Amino acid sequence: TGFYTLRDDLIQQALSKEDLKEVAGRLSDGLSSAPENSDAAGLVIELVVDEENIEAKAPVNTKNKVKKFSFPSSFGRWLIPVIAIILVLGLSIGGYFFFRQRGASKQRLAQETISQVQTKYQEAQGLALLDKDQAVRIASEAQDLLVNTDFDQTSQEEADRLKQDLDQLLAGLTQESPLPDNTLDEFFSLEKIDSELILADLFSAGKTIYLLDNDNGKVYSLGWEDKESNVVLGEEKIKKASQLFYQAGKIILLAEDGFYEIANNTLKKIIEVDDSWGEIVDFYGWLGNLYLLDTGNNVIWQYPATQGGFGVIRKWNKEDLPTTSDGASISIDAAIWLASGKLYKLYQGYLEDTYNVADLGGQVLVYTAADFDNVYLVDKDNSRFLAVNKETGETDNETKALGLDEAKGLIVSPDETVAVIGTSDKLLKVVLE
Known part of the structure; x- marks a missing residue:
């Protein structure tokens, strides 16, 4: 008292x-x-x-x-x-x-x-x-x-x-989700290319897979079928890169100080960091244009293709984007597919459809193509691979496996028969039915 x-x-x-x-x-x-x-x-x-x-x-x-x-x-x-x-x-x-x-x-x-x-x-x-x-x-x-x-x-x-x-x-x-007890089959061991190779990202173009090793400042190529590998380029500036993309015969790299391009065994900067950028967590190319997912500003930026490179940055979405985490990603097949918590289909700047994939986490890799029936996802939060039908929104394939929580990238073969998931030292595969 x-x-x-x-x-x-x-x-x-x-x-x-x-x-x-x-x-x-x-x-x-x-x-x-x-x-x-x-x-x-x-x-x-x-x-x-x-x-x-x-x-x-x-x-x-x-x-x-x-x-x-x-x-x-x-x-x-x-x-x-x-x-x-x-x-x-x-x-x-x-x-x-x-x-x-x-x-x-x-x-x-x-x-x-x-x-x-x-x-x-x-x-x-x-x-x-x-x-x-x-x-x-x-x-x-x-x-x-x-x-x-x-x-x-x-x-x-x-x-x-x-x-x-x-x-x-x-x-x-x-509540901790039980870890899966099964593992995926190996598609390719990256040690066969270089014992020091540490994968940061990968992308597929035609019959070739491109691999980014930013720890050692190198980009490699790997054949889908023959598994033949080559060093595309090794340079100190590549250590700044976090992601890569391939279009029109050129490899595009997203780095901490802007975008770089690899063409004719030469690395050159093509886009400087813009003051309008917030947190650029992913990017994709379509018809020569570049699309940047900025979760800091909840925006998708577009750099339109020009004869000499890229035009002035502009906002692509015409309405607010759904709220996403820094683990969100995008893929394009004319529509932009945005994955984080849910799977969203955006077209011409507007939200066209929302797919409520059960228990989808915030850290998601997404991949599709114009002639694919499905959108493919790696739900890192729940260590699983998913195939979501574009028409119905139903999950056609769900595979849980060890190591998917540490996935670095996701690609699918051109004939849509196998999905490849990259980890730091190996490529894993999921055979698609």
Whole structure:
């Protein structure tokens, strides 16, 4: 137990008001900063002195110039009833306002907490498939708010319901999925090319697979059928690259300082980093154009093809993109297929269709082609490979296997008979029915 003292400035501000209700109201505002789980009440009384009936009983002391006064007997007769009336007035008005304001502050705090928790709960729900760690952090913060708030009787029921919802959400987020016990067959061991090769990305063009090793600053080619390999180019600047793409006889590299092109065994920069870029997590080429997925700005940028290279950057999507994580990816077959949490089909800048692939995570690789029946996915969060039918949205193939959570890239053979998934040291395969 203990006492809580209002600040002097609050008291002085309150006493500057002439109306008793205003004084009580100002003082009660100070109670909102009182310690949690504390109770408070206040009493305001007003003493009025009739100065006209005051008589001086003592002569002036010229040394200290202090006057002494006494009250006439008639004043004493009505002073006590007046004080009693004012005392009752203080209890009925001042005390009432203190209690009411304290209760109102508590109720207001409870409602504000409920609103904050609801917002955090919805935010965590939205991130559940995109970023589990972030969703857990936000849901835990919401739980802490509930625990540390003293709810009134009116809001306690809502707080209990929210706590139950948060408990269920966190249970689902923190439940570890059992790891698959099977492995995929090996398509090719990258050690056969170079014992130090570490794969960062791969892409398929015709009968050739292109491999990016940014640790060692090299790009390789590998035949789909004969498995013959060659070094396309080795250069220090390739160490900056994170992804590659092949179109029109040229290899395009996305690097931390822009885009590079490999043509005729030469590396040259073709696009500088633009001020409008946020977080470029993937890119793809179509009909000579480049499309950049920017999750930082929730935008797909387009660099249109020109005779000399690429034109000025422009925003491709004409409406807001669905919310995605930094693990999102895109593939193009005239439409842009965007995968993260769900599979989205976008056409001419607009969302055309949404495929609710069951439990699809936020870290997803996607691959398709114009003449393919399916869109192929590697759901890294759930260590599985998926084939989703473009027409029906149904999952035609689902394969869980060890190592898919560390996949670096996904490609499918031109005849759509085998999918190849690249890890850091090998290429795995899924035979397609």
